[in-house]
Amino acid sequence: MVTLPVAIIVLSIYFYFDPTQYPFPKCAFLSLTGWECPGCGIQRAMHALLHGNISLAWYYNPFIFVVMPILIMFYTAEILREKYPRFYMIVNSRVVILVCGLIIIAWWVIRNIV
Amino acid sequence: MKYWVIIDDVRKGPLSLEQLKELPLTESTPIWYAGLEEWTTIDKVPEVASLIKKVVVEEVPVIKLSSSNDMDKEKCPPTYMVWAVLSTLCCCLPLGVVAIVFSSQVAPKFRIKDYEGARKASERAALWVILSFVLGLITFPLQMLFSMI
Numbered sequence: 001m002v003t004l005p006v007a008i009i010v011l012s013i014y015f016y017f018d019p020t021q022y023p024f025p026k027c028a029f030l031s032l033t034g035w036e037c038p039g040c041g042i043q044r045a046m047h048a049l050l051h052g053n054i055s056l057a058w059y060y061n062p063f064i065f066v067v068m069p070i071l072i073m074f075y076t077a078e079i080l081r082e083k084y085p086r087f088y089m090i091v092n093s094r095v096v097i098l099v100c101g102l103i104i105i106a107w108w109v110i111r112n113i114v
Numbered sequence: 115m116k117y118w119v120i121i122d123d124v125r126k127g128p129l130s131l132e133q134l135k136e137l138p139l140t141e142s143t144p145i146w147y148a149g150l151e152e153w154t155t156i157d158k159v160p161e162v163a164s165l166i167k168k169v170v171v172e173e174v175p176v177i178k179l180s181s182s183n184d185m186d187k188e189k190c191p192p193t194y195m196v197w198a199v200l201s202t203l204c205c206c207l208p209l210g211v212v213a214i215v216f217s218s219q220v221a222p223k224f225r226i227k228d229y230e231g232a233r234k235a236s237e238r239a240a241l242w243v244i245l246s247f248v249l250g251l252i253t254f255p256l257q258m259l260f261s262m263i
Contacts, residue, residue: 003196028253029207039203067203074195089221092193097218100195101211104202 003075015050019043038063038108063107070100117162120144120153131165139166190224191236193217194243201246209249213242 017024029037041061048056049064057064077084077091090096117134118127121143129137141157156162198217202210219235 025250025254026257028250028257031257037203037207042203063203067199071196071199074193074199078192078196089190092190092195092221094218094222097193097195097214097221100199101214101218104199104214105211 003078011046011050014043014046018047020047035112038104038111040111042067063111066103066107070103115147118146119156131161134162135165141166191220191233192240193220193236194239197243198239201243201250204250207246207249207253209242209246213239213246216242 024043027037027040029035030040039061042064045057045060045064048054048060073091077088081088116128116130118125119129119134119137119139120126121137121139126137127146139156139162141155141163143156144153145156145159145162146153147159156166194213195217198210198213200210201213202208216235216239220232220239223229223235224232
């Protein structure tokens with residue numbers, strides 16, 4: 001219920017402001033450990049993607065193309081819960097959630113060793 | 115006057131009107147009394163037919179099977195997975211992973227009807243999402259400070 005307005009506000013911020021030009025939050029994990037977190041670069045990637053620059057978005061953080069469908073899947077299941085309760089329960093099952101979690105962790109590891 | 119009736123293939127009689135009252139009579143119950151040539155059915159004998167108990171269909175009140183409390187229990191608590199993923203990616207702290215783990219426990223606990231456990235897992239997922247966002251927000255000004263030094 002609050003997700004959609006928040007998403008619109010956040011997306012318009014990333015549309016109008018380029019994170020490379022303005023002081024956007026920096027990654028605490030990166031500054032503390034020197035390793036990149038799975039989300040590093042996703043703000044710049046978001047800005048690029050909102051301006052239709054897919055290759056630049058891929059350059060900053062290709063994981064945005066994995067995360068977006070995951071988030072859309074969970075959000076769609078949430079808003080269509082009354083209509084498709086089975087879809088909601090499948091999306092929110094342990095297997096699906098853990099697979100999503102493992103994908104994130106795998107990306108976390110891979111980007112730091114490759 | 116004495117009557118004979120057949121109930122469940124058993125002939126009963128002689129019976130008075132008083133005794134007939136006690137029996138489970140229907141309109142199609144065979145009956146005979148002195149004076150009739152053949153057996154007939156009760157609906158043809160007005161003084162006996164009037165004895166048949168009228169089946170009163172009482173209006174049975176609808177029983178509410180589930181209270182509003184049970185209805186809440188039957189709905190699987192939220193997993194907060196959207197927020198768990200966002201907190202993992204945007205707050206740059208591994209706390210979001212804990213939120214995802216709790217998130218994954220909601221549905222299986224709900225499935226085995228551990229409603230209390232599912233509710234707790236859901237609350238813990240929310241708690242770790244909030245913790246993750248709060249710590250992310252706290253570290254932002256700290257970083258600004260350190261980057262200036």
